[in-house]
Amino acid sequence: MTETNDWQILLYYKYAYIENAAQFAYNHLKLCKKLGIKGRILVADEGINGTIGGPKEITEIYMQLMHADPLFEDMEFKTSTGPADTFKKIFVRYRKELVTLEYPEMIDPNVHGGKYIEPTQLKDLYDSNEDFVIIDMRNDYEAQIGKFKNAVTLPMQNFKELPELVDEQLMKFKDKKVITYCTGGIRCEKASSVLKKKGFANVYQLHGGVHVFGQEYPDNYWEGKLYVFDERVTIPINTPENRKIIAKCLHCGIAWDDYINCINAECNKQIIVCPDCRIKWNDGCSDDCSKKPRNAAPVSA
Ligand SMILES: [Zn+2]
Ligand SMILES: [Zn+2]
Structure with a gap:
């Protein structure tokens, strides 16, 4: 028997209207402290987004508690393993938007977002001869070290710049089959909404983002590493024999x-x-x- 002190890391988000979100954030912080959960959680009127970790049994309780709330009963948690103390503290913060876009019109990803494309469907697209455009919706410093094969990348420093960059660089793909992707999917919910609002006809978003795709297909559809917003900075996606530096x-x-x-x-x-x-x-x-x-x-x- 091997004893492990490794933590279970949870990544999750859900766009769902939270009434009195600031109060919700305050109560949620108390809950996390009581459980001993560490990491970073954002709460907005439009939903919740977390990257947290802790001993496995504690994170399991956290997931059960979240699923018991009707608002989050279908929340998808992506789990991975990380060293103990991957996160030192717990932050639960209220923010105006989960992902700051400041779009002039109302965006509800559940209404305006692109259709989900599953990792297996994206793999099939790559393996077929079908014409499609795959667009990286992350910042340039993320795409610089790793991206999907043939992906269109943008000179974006901040997600807020997206609507302008769509006008400047992406309108030529308006009538094509377009797939958007980001790290875990949360930015694509809004990015695909922007494309649709700007008249793109055939928009899909990669369900679960690179994280889930990489777990299912660590082959050569991805090139390079994946940038992550924690102490690790980058993580490998592909199996060792399929890794390359871009x-x-x-x-x-x-x-x-x-x-x-x-x-x-x-x-x-x-x-x-x-x-x-x-x-x-x-x-x-x-x-x-x-x-x-x-x-x-x-x-x-
Ligand atoms: Zn310098
Ligand atoms: Zn050098």
């Missing part, structure tokens, strides 16, 4: 895909730098930044 070292251009933060605390840019160049450039992104000592106090106005 990014380059900022300084010398060799194939490399590990992010570091620029040594200059005032800059702190997320950069891809190979081990040799880390030494040569003192973990800086530029000549200027390389000369600044680590943790130099930010200049305050």
